Amino acid sequence: MRLLTFKGGIHPPEKKELAKEEKLHYLDPPETVYVFLSNHAGAPAKCVVKENDQVKTGQVIGEPGGFISAYVHSPITGFVKKIDKLYHPIQGRPMEAVVIQKTSHDEWQYLEHSDWEDLTKEKLLEIIKKAGIVGLGGAMFPTHVKLSPPPEKKIDTFIVNAAECEPYLSVDHRLMLERSQDLILGIKIVMKILQVQRAYIGIESNKIDAYEQLKSVLNSDDIELKLLRTKYPQGAEKQLIYAINGRKVPVGGLPMDVGTVVQNVQTVIAIKEAVVDRKPLIQRGITISGEGVNKPINVVARIGTTVEELLKYAQGMKEDADRVILGGPMTGIAINRLDIPVMKGTSGITVLLKEKEYIQKACIRCTKCVSACPVGLQPYLLYLLANKRKYDDAVDEGLLSCIECGSCAYVCPSKIEHVRAIKLAKKVYQALRGGKK
Amino acid sequence: MKLTVKDAPHIRSEDSVRSIMIDVLIALVPAVAGAALFFGWYALFLCLFGAFVAEMIEWFIVKFLRKQKDFVPDFSAAVTGVLLAMNLPPTAPWWLLLIGILIAIGVAKQAFGGIGQNIFNPALVGRVFLLISFPTLMTRWINPILSFSKSPWDVLTSATPLGVLKQQGLTQALSNFSYANLFFGNIGGCVGETSVLLLIIGFVYLFYKRRVNPIIPLTYIGTVFLLSALFYFINADKFGTPLFHILSGGLFLGALFMATDMVTSPMTLKGQAVFGLGCGLVTMIIRYFAGYPEGVSLAILLMNALTPLIDRAFKPKIFGEVKP
Numbered sequence: 001m002r003l004l005t006f007k008g009g010i011h012p013p014e015k016k017e018l019a020k021e022e023k024l025h026y027l028d029p030p031e032t033v034y035v036f037l038s039n040h041a042g043a044p045a046k047c048v049v050k051e052n053d054q055v056k057t058g059q060v061i062g063e064p065g066g067f068i069s070a071y072v073h074s075p076i077t078g079f080v081k082k083i084d085k086l087y088h089p090i091q092g093r094p095m096e097a098v099v100i101q102k103t104s105h106d107e108w109q110y111l112e113h114s115d116w117e118d119l120t121k122e123k124l125l126e127i128i129k130k131a132g133i134v135g136l137g138g139a140m141f142p143t144h145v146k147l148s149p150p151p152e153k154k155i156d157t158f159i160v161n162a163a164e165c166e167p168y169l170s171v172d173h174r175l176m177l178e179r180s181q182d183l184i185l186g187i188k189i190v191m192k193i194l195q196v197q198r199a200y201i202g203i204e205s206n207k208i209d210a211y212e213q214l215k216s217v218l219n220s221d222d223i224e225l226k227l228l229r230t231k232y233p234q235g236a237e238k239q240l241i242y243a244i245n246g247r248k249v250p251v252g253g254l255p256m257d258v259g260t261v262v263q264n265v266q267t268v269i270a271i272k273e274a275v276v277d278r279k280p281l282i283q284r285g286i287t288i289s290g291e292g293v294n295k296p297i298n299v300v301a302r303i304g305t306t307v308e309e310l311l312k313y314a315q316g317m318k319e320d321a322d323r324v325i326l327g328g329p330m331t332g333i334a335i336n337r338l339d340i341p342v343m344k345g346t347s348g349i350t351v352l353l354k355e356k357e358y359i360q361k362a363c364i365r366c367t368k369c370v371s372a373c374p375v376g377l378q379p380y381l382l383y384l385l386a387n388k389r390k391y392d393d394a395v396d397e398g399l400l401s402c403i404e405c406g407s408c409a410y411v412c413p414s415k416i417e418h419v420r421a422i423k424l425a426k427k428v429y430q431a432l433r434g435g436k437k
Numbered sequence: 438m439k440l441t442v443k444d445a446p447h448i449r450s451e452d453s454v455r456s457i458m459i460d461v462l463i464a465l466v467p468a469v470a471g472a473a474l475f476f477g478w479y480a481l482f483l484c485l486f487g488a489f490v491a492e493m494i495e496w497f498i499v500k501f502l503r504k505q506k507d508f509v510p511d512f513s514a515a516v517t518g519v520l521l522a523m524n525l526p527p528t529a530p531w532w533l534l535l536i537g538i539l540i541a542i543g544v545a546k547q548a549f550g551g552i553g554q555n556i557f558n559p560a561l562v563g564r565v566f567l568l569i570s571f572p573t574l575m576t577r578w579i580n581p582i583l584s585f586s587k588s589p590w591d592v593l594t595s596a597t598p599l600g601v602l603k604q605q606g607l608t609q610a611l612s613n614f615s616y617a618n619l620f621f622g623n624i625g626g627c628v629g630e631t632s633v634l635l636l637i638i639g640f641v642y643l644f645y646k647r648r649v650n651p652i653i654p655l656t657y658i659g660t661v662f663l664l665s666a667l668f669y670f671i672n673a674d675k676f677g678t679p680l681f682h683i684l685s686g687g688l689f690l691g692a693l694f695m696a697t698d699m700v701t702s703p704m705t706l707k708g709q710a711v712f713g714l715g716c717g718l719v720t721m722i723i724r725y726f727a728g729y730p731e732g733v734s735l736a737i738l739l740m741n742a743l744t745p746l747i748d749r750a751f752k753p754k755i756f757g758e759v760k761p
Contacts, residue, residue, distance in 0.1 A: 251758050323440060365701075367650070373753075377753070401757075409449070411450050
């Protein structure tokens with residue numbers, strides 16, 4: 001079979017073998033959880049509990065603070081110990097979080113609605129919103145917003161992002177193997193919401209067993225499996241769409257501009273859990289891997305469990321562990337303390353050993369970054385312009401199209417930090433423009 | 438436990454400037470060995486001396502004139518040194534090479550800001566400087582001596598293929614130099630330029646290691662071939678055959694190892710194709726109509742100057758870009 005793909009990209013060591021054979025462990029609720037009210041992209045949720053309130057598993061503790069925002073639920077049964085400001089790894093500053101102390105085993109507060117087959121599209125969207133579901137691939141964009149495009153955008157295709165192109169991570173792979181039925185059911189629900197006739201599951205060729213598994217349970221002609229070439233960043237939204245149906249999302253546009261909606265494997269399974277099992281989003285699958293942990297493992301953990309707690313399940317870190325990353329090594333965020341809780345978008349914890357010291361050298365114009373860029377940018381030039389603070393020129397060269405995948409910095413023989421410079425340039429440019437695009 | 442915090446991506450490829458330059462040096466080994474075979478021990482000495490002196494001069498400038506504390510040799514200067522040595526006649530005195538390297542490393546490279554910052558290929562700047570300043574020494578050619586122990590200055594001087602073509606016409610040139618000798622390198626010429634075969638072997642290694650894209654050599658040599666085919670039909674005896682042109686005058690050395698210098702060539706495939714095309718065009722204009730019988734060095738230098746403009750004109754297409 002011809003493998004589908006996009007132009008550019010890189011082949012970093014996959015390192016999937018560390019954790020891909022490890023079955024999902026459904027962890028017991030931890031003693032304490034730390035749940036950020038900003039557990040999604042957009043406005044933080046408004047807290048609706050007070051200190052010492054009793055909460056059940058699945059009870060709402062935060063309500064949406066704006067149009068782009070999401071519900072937040074208690075991941076365990078217990079009481080609110082305090083509402084405190086904790087360091088938020090994505091925002092990079094202290095943000096409000098609800099600290100909940102466990103008192104008993106799970107007493108669930110389920111969502112209330114009738115069987116999904118009888119429900120309208122609007123009602124299903126309402127359930128997804130009430131369940132606090134956000135993009136679990138990492139972006140944490142509220143799913144109910146993504147699933148309700150404006151009526152003038154005609155959607156005809158739904159794509160499940162099962163590429164999982166980040167090295168080390170294998171939790172989506174495990175979910176496809178162990179919960180293939182849930183995934184298929186979730187896809188059917190989303191297809192009903194979007195009212196589309198066609199869905200694709202895009203899987204990288206290194207997960208052939210997941211492909212076979214899904215093929216064996218697939219009982220519908222409307223859902224088609226697509227095998228993708230194993231290449232980073234195959235799971236980047238626009239690159240995935242192009243690989244599967246050849247449509248190019250215009251610069252500055254969204255997938256809905258080409259009639260397509262993309263959701264990650266875990267998000268689709270979370271939708272199934274909310275709609276069919278009536279469970280709000282309070283836990284997620286996480287790969288704990290890397291050369292720096294003693295036993296790589298895949299777990300399903302409660303939102304708000306600390307990294308420290310989770311690392312215990314991987315039998316701790318090795319002596320010479322040097323870097324702990326939320327997410328995968330290409331786009332993840334390095335943290336310097338382990339009391340940080342995982343969020344709805346944390347797909348993995350990657351612990352790396354001390355690497356060789358790299359000294360950044362001058363660009364030798366080797367063209368590797370240009371051929372690696374999946375967006376067709378010239379990273380060396382953006383780096384140059386960003387460092388010279390020529391932000392307008394950088395925007396003319398496509399600065400805002402950069403998806404920050406890190407391919408350029410990965411291949412660079414001079415070890416230039418393109419991505420850091422580009423991220424900073426974007427922030428400065430937007431600040432200078434007063435937040436307007 | 439102390440954890441390191443750095444920006445993504447947290448993993449990096451194994452490549453480094455040094456590993457690239459070492460591969461280039463390895464790729465030059467066959468041609469240098471050929472030089473020792475054809476022109477004796479002194480040719481080999483020139484290449485090694487060139488590499489060593491270039492690194493020393495670079496170390497001195499970076500350490501004491503530019504006062505950088507952390508000088509780690511990346512062997513880019515060694516590449517320049519070897520290439521310059523390969524571009525000298527086998528009879529060139531060692532001090533000529535020294536002067537050339539001083540110009541190449543000191544003026545063409547470090548004065549512009551060191552590696553990555555130079556506009557012109559340093560080795561070619563060194564060669565052209567010597568060609569203009571020491572025209573007699575730079576054109577004292579000899580036929581291959583095929584003896585390692587013999588010294589080049591004991592041998593009678595002779596002319597290069599393109600020199601013979603320019604002065605005596607194609608018939609004489611072809612009777613002096615067979616195509617086979619042109620291909621294998623058994624002809625007079627610069628230290629490292631004579632054997633097309635050995636240069637190609639080195640280049641295939643670079644290509645196999647994915648250090649280089651063959652687009653510049655292909656368009657460069659292709660343009661030379663097509664243009665000389667055109668002129669062949671106009672006046673064969675005056676202008677020579679296409680095969681004669683691509684096999685002589687250091688075209689392969691220039692196209693495979695000098696025009697492909699990363700720093701001084703364009704960044705995109707389209708730009709590189711234009712660059713190769715321009716190199717071919719200028720080379721042939723010089724060969725046919727200018728005073729020098731050979732034009733590779735000057736052609737590449739001229740196109741080096743145009744590289745920033747080419748980069749500006751030929752950009753990659755941004756994914757999803759809609760042309761207004």
